[in-house]
Amino acid sequence: MIVDAExxxxxxxxxxxxxxxxxxRDAGQLGPLLVERSHVHRMSRGEYLNRLAARPWNSEMTELIEQLSITETYFFRHGEQFRAxxxxALPRRIIDRAGQRTLRMLSVACSSGEEAYSLAISAKESLPGPDWLVSVLGVDANPAVLGQATEGWYSAWSLRETPEAVKRRWFRSGERGFGVDEEIRRLVQFRQHNVAEPDATLWRPGQYDVIFCRNLLMYxxxxVAQELVERMTAALAPGGFLFLGHTDSLGADPDGLELRQTHEAFYYRRRVPSADPPPMAAAPRPAPRPAPPPQHPPPSSDAYQKAVTLLADERxxxxxxxLPDPRLPRERLLRGVLLAQAGRLDDAIDTARRLIDDDGLNPDAHQLLGLCLDAATAxxxxxxxxxxxxxxxxDFALPRLRLGQLARRDGDARTAAGELERALALLPAEDDxxxxxxxGGFGRIALTTLCRAELDACGVHR
Structure with missing residues (x-):
């Protein structure tokens, strides 16, 4: 029997x-694995753990990686990101790289290679001429999946989101399924890498135009997650693009990056340093601007507080x-929620969109619009x-909870579990x-209970 300490x-x-x-939730997976691996090495569990702690044990780490890795993926997964x-991203980088005529891309946690090949195909189809050089590097800690990636053969299921024209142009069918065309394979290389370890060559500053690192940070x-983000940011060329998974987020204003949203996708672009200012002798110093007036929070509104209380009472x-004509963003948001709860979805959607037009970085406005569209079956x-x-x-728990519910309803239990686990961790500190x-009329305890029930129904252990 595995004790908690072990x-x-x-x-x-x-x-x-x-x-x-x-x-x-992973205890059910880790316990049997500990028993199995200690038995393989003819050690007690304590001896095995002491050996694992003493010094690097590369062969054993490889075995553990193979057994614990999540390897499910497919070509052009999350098509909205590939459209972006x-x-x-690629048209901008092609303009920026016109002098060198080179594009370099990186797929972190590339698994069996579908993402890396998808990047290469996307780049190949975007190039303005044949004299450009494209290179894609895929890295993963699991050597077993890297072997499959290097071979470049895949099942029809791995191509389920691949456009038919792309399938005809860049794949060949055979007894082993579908093989990646040799022209694309020449653009892609794979290597084993553990993201917990530094690597000066892999993370050389400014070398990549695009980095994909999707659904890894949450694990x-x-x-280690923070160090990886810092390495990826530094390794991007100024103006380069970072695509993360739907379960990963750096917030709206991470160091060195700016959040972008197009094609119903969100991603980050490395900030481009501003040009050095001209010498003082070449241009007069501009007159100093007057200091802005101090910002104070808006005064409390009795009407607003009463409306919040009435919302909680479902009145x-x-x-x-x-709130007949709200002016402040918080009052407009509250009115939008009330309109939605009263069944006036069109008015609520209009309110949410106006809030987003005024401030596209307002997470509450996006949550309101999501709830309205959800209720409208969009x-x-x-x-x-x-x-x-x-x-x-x-730190916003409630969108994670809904994302998890929708993923489970769609049959994607693994994504659902990731979102729900994040929501469960965030709910205790969620803003009242x-x-x-x-x-939706539920309190914190009820939402937590709901989240746990949804998570148990996923039946997924990583």
Missing amino acids: AGRFRELLGRWLGWTFSD LREE LVPT FTDALAL VGEALAQYRLAAYLDP LRITLFG
């Missing part, structure tokens, strides 16, 4: 050597009567808004007002 130590050692984090890549311990019509559009809300505020606005 399982906890095993989890801590995996975090130390691999940078991976494991939730309490083809129509926004890393915070220090939506009475609450709306208190689920695809709602998903994009929930993801934006979660991206803009990584947000729970009132977006909780």
